Amino acid sequence: MKWLGIAWLVYIICLSIWIILQKRAPVSTLSWILALAFIPYGGFIIYHFFGPQKLKRQQFRRLLSRTALKEHSDYLQLRNHILAASTHSQELMQLANMIRTTTGFPLTTAKSLKLxxxxxxxxxxxxDAIAHATHHIHLEYYIFDPDRIGTRLRDLLIQKAKEGVKVRLLVDGIGSSRLKxxxxxxxxxxxxxxxFFHKPHITQLIKPLVNLRTHRKIVICDGLVGFTGGLNITDQEDERVYEYAYHDTHLQLTGNAVHWLQLIFMEDWLYASEEKEIPDLANxxxxxxxxxxxxxxxxxxxxNEWEIIHRIYLSMIQRARKRIWLTTPYFVPTEATLFALTSAALRGVDVRLLVPRMSDSRLVTSAARSYFDELMQAGVRIWEYHGRMLHSKTIVVDHxxxxxxxxxxxxxxxxxNFEVCIAAYGPRLAELLSDQFECDLACAERVPFNRHIGLPQKMFEATARLFSPLL
Structure with a gap:
């Protein structure tokens, strides 16, 4: 028993040193150490495969110097337009500059935005967009299932490829594992x-990438029209097939903004595929x-070490003066975002949160509910969407x-995850998303200020919250 105690102590020390040297958030670091401390030796394997990781890859930003993207005329035109026209000009430009500094993606324009x-x-x-494509079709998805909608889309891609259109399809190795x-x-x-993007393979025993997924959903046709948002290619999101299909939102856009979606796809494609370069880039x-x-x-x-989408959420919330309407299927806030939301509500901002009554993960649903009391005490109003699984990921701040x-x-x-979002400055998208938010509230029930739940449920929610940094 003495030697077992010494071995366990050595294991704890070695595991702690390994995790601490990753320099993660203190809460996340402690959570991993505590969670794995009672899994003798197996904890090393779990952390090796599922622990937080960074990824260094050769980014394809050399495209910027080989296309018209490097210094788009949009940026200077927009900067002058915003500074001249908006009472929030300085704040808008600071937000845009932060994105540009951390990602290299500048402010640009869309000719149309359709929710x-x-x-x-x-x-x-x-x-319809794919059917009208004449030069190329690029698709990147987390989930692409070989079901009815997946087969229909595949067959259309086959038809377009036979017509001479260049078709490239990139899917996540785990999310789309049903593709044979x-x-x-x-x-x-x-x-x-x-x-496949990071398809599980024996070589990943040395450098596991199972936890690093492309969660992006991107479609680009001829570099002119683009799509992104919450919907995957699966019948689970098609209400024509399933009465209780996910309720979700997506964005269709045209104009120069599509170029930047194109750049994201090309970086991911050249990283994941055997293709080393894409000829005739101008087209x-x-x-x-x-x-x-x-x-x-x-x-x-x-x-990208900057966690830019995390920062954008924080910046938008901190800049709010009138309203913050947030819709998300998985609400597990970081300490910073929780503090920002409650601070906004305490200073009188209309903060509303819309989440599913029951997501596809009971653990995540319970973890989310563990934050409700604190949020509502600060003045946040919370609704749970019922009937179908809410899968939209949107935020509206002021107008x-x-x-x-x-x-x-x-x-x-x-x-x-590898993610992509579209931030919009001005009333157009804000109006579309706020109208949809209000429409969704008609199918939601407001969470009462004093929730009446039993001790077992309280215990389960509190326990689920302990895993928040790992979810």
């Missing part, structure tokens, strides 16, 4: 190109005139900041 709600509307728009060779081969035979970035809507594409992931994309309001999206 798509649920699978029927979203899949119809995507299939028999489903993929017809695409390849038609001339399309396909790749992937068609020259366009500026549009009326100031927007900014925001990529984030473990290859001039808004964001939609793939990132959930949790540490995994802030720190581990």
């Amino acid at each position: 798509l709600v649920d699978g029927t509307e979203t899949f119809t728009a995507i299939l 060779n028999a489903f993929i081969q017809p695409l390849l035979r038609a001339g399309a190109r396909f790749a 992937y970035f068609p020259i366009q005139s500026s549009g009326p809507y100031p927007v900014q594409v925001i990529p984030s992931g473990p290859d 001039h900041y808004s964001m939609i994309g793939t990132a959930n309001f949790d540490s995994r999206s802030f720190r581990l």
Whole structure:
């Protein structure tokens, strides 16, 4: 027994040193140490494969010097327009500059912004854009299932590839693990190109990447029209197939902003695929005139230490003067975002939170509810969406900041996943998202200030909260 005690102590010391040297947030570091301390030796394996990791990869930003993207005329035009027209000009430009400094993605414009709600509307728009493509079609998805909508989309891609359109499909190795060779081969035979992002492989025993997923959903057709948002390619998001399909939102946009979605896709494609370069780049970035809507594409992931989407949420919340309307399927706030939300409510901002009554993870749902009492005491009003699983990821701040994309309001999206969001400056997207928020409240029930739950549920929520840094 004595030697077992010594061995366990050595294990704890070695594990603690390893985790501490990662220089993560103190709460996350302590959570990992405590969680793994009682898993003798197996904790090393768990942390090796599932612990927080950073990723260094060769970014394809040399595209910036080989296309019209390097210094887009949009930026200077927009800067002067915003400074001249907006009472919030300085704050807007500070936010835009922070994104540009940390990501290299400047303020740009969209010619059109269209909010798509649920699978029927979203899949119809995507299939229509793909059907009209003449040069290239690029798709990147976390989940691409070989079900009805997945097969329909695949068959359309096969048709377009046979017509000579360049088709590239990139999917996450775990999220799209249901895709088998028999489903993929017809695409390849038609001339399309396909790749998995971090597909689990024996070589990852040395450098595991199982925890680093592309959570992005991107479609680009001819460099002219782009899509991103919450919807994956799965019948679970198609209400024509399932009565209780996820309730979700997506964004369709045109204009120069599509170029920056294109850049994100190309970086991911050249990283994950066997293709080393993409010839004839100019045809992937068609020259366009500026549009009326100031927007900014925001990529984030473990290859960028700045946690930019996390920072943008914080900056928007801190800048709020009238309202913050946040919709998220997974609400597991960091200490910083929790403090920002409660501070905003305490200073009189109309803070509203819309979450699903029951997400697809009971642990996450319970962890989220563990924060409700603190939020409501500060003045935050909370609604739980019922009937279907709410999967939208949006925020509206006042009437001039808004964001939609793939990132959930949790540490995994802030720190581990590869995500993409669209930030918009001005009333256009803010109005679309706030109208949808109010529409969704009709299918939601407000959480009462004094929740009556039993001791077992209180205990489960409190325990789930302990795992918040790991979720």
